[in-house]
Amino acid sequence: MATYKKRGYKPKKEKVTQEVEETFDETQSTTAEVFNTLDETANKSEEWIEKNSKPLFYGLVAIASLILVYLAYSKFIAEPKQQEASNELAYPRALFDEAATFAGAKADSIYNLALAGGVNGKYGFIDIADQFGGTKAGNLANYYAGISYLKMKKYEEAIEYLSSFKxxxxxxxxxxxxxxxxxxxxxxxxxxxxxxxxxxxxxxxxxxxxxxxxxxxxxxxxxxxxxxxxxxxxxxxxxxxxxxxxxxxxxxxxxxxxxxx
Structure with missing residues (x-):
């Protein structure tokens, strides 16, 4: 018996193949669009960088300069100043400790010396707090000055210096x-x-x-x-x-x- 195909009939395999091809074409198109967008963005970024290259360069130079200035300040100004303040603080602190072993007028006279300094050009707590205010030693000088005034019953001065201590x-x-x-x-x-x-x-x-x-x-x-x-x-x-x-x-x-x- 003869086998025949109806007019217009297509095998299912061909239909599936066609669908796959169509899907593949759509995917390729989407991917191309993405890459085109990335290319456009990259081009715009390059154009912006080229246009602003000088401001960017000067900005980087400014940031680098600020970092160098900060490092130089810390190394050659802040650290030596802190060391100097610490050295100066040793003298009035020794007097402060000595005053604690006495009472009355004797103690007050030693506290006064610790506050004012002056012997052989040595700084007292007041001078250190004023001259080295940005250092740890200068901050500590406020504390010791405040406690010294408190021991001497000079309460307003004590409050002033202790309030400056952080x-x-x-x-x-x-x-x-x-x-x-x-x-x-x-x-x-x-x-x-x-x-x-x-x-x-x-x-x-x-x-x-x-x-x-x-x-x-x-x-x-x-x-x-x-x-x-x-x-x-x-x-x-x-x-x-x-x-x-x-x-x-x-x-x-x-x-x-x-x-x-």
């Missing part, structure tokens, strides 16, 4: 703030004293300065008749710093604040 040190930072609180307490400004004692307590959390200044803050709060605040401060010592010197008999202070309300 530090994140575990002990020195809180101690400076607490010393300002002491100065305000001694000139009968309890609200300011309370504020600085709380700042000192919150500056760095440790087992020495934190309970000390919490306790001082609580005592000032009692004087101001802010009994609930005092109770809260005492309770914080009990809960977090029971092993500190202030925490040993803290229960009686808590009761004192509680029954005063």
């Amino acid at each position: 530090s994140d040190d575990e002990l020195l930072g809180p101690t400076a703030l607490g010393a300002i609180g002491d100065a305000f307490a001694d000139i009968n400004q309890p609200k300011e004293a309370l504020d600085y004692y709380q700042q000192a307590a919150n500056k760095k959390d440790n087992q020495f300065t934190t309970p000390l200044f919490l306790f001082k803050a609580a005592q000032i709060a009692m004087d101001l008749k802010e009994y609930s605040k005092a109770e809260k401060l005492y309770t914080t010592i009990k809960e977090k710093y029971a092993d500190s010197d202030q925490g040993r008999d803290i229960e009686k202070y808590i009761n004192s604040a509680k029954y005063a309300q």
Whole structure:
């Protein structure tokens, strides 16, 4: 029996082949468009760079110059100045330590010498703070000057210099703030004293300065008749710093604040 094909009939294989070819052509077209776009972008970038080559060059030169200036400043100005300030600080610090071993007029005379310097051209704390303000030693000079004035009961000067001292040190930072609180307490400004004692307590959390200044803050709060605040401060010592010197008999202070309300 004869086999024949109907007019217009196409094998399925040819149809699949045609579809694949069409798909391939579309993919090729999309890829070409992407590459064309990349080429256009690259060309535009090259044109922009060529157009702005001089400003770019001068900008790079300026940045490089700033880096070199900074490195030169650090190496030849900042570092020698810091070293000089540290050397100058040694003299008044020795006097400061010596003054702590005396009391009364003898101690005051040594603190004065540490503050003013002048012996054999040596700088005191005041000179170092003024002349080397941008150095670590100059910053420390503010602290020592402030404590010296506090020891001499010159409270306004103590507040001035201690306020100029900036530090994140575990002990020195809180101690400076607490010393300002002491100065305000001694000139009968309890609200300011309370504020600085709380700042000192919150500056760095440790087992020495934190309970000390919490306790001082609580005592000032009692004087101001802010009994609930005092109770809260005492309770914080009990809960977090029971092993500190202030925490040993803290229960009686808590009761004192509680029954005063």
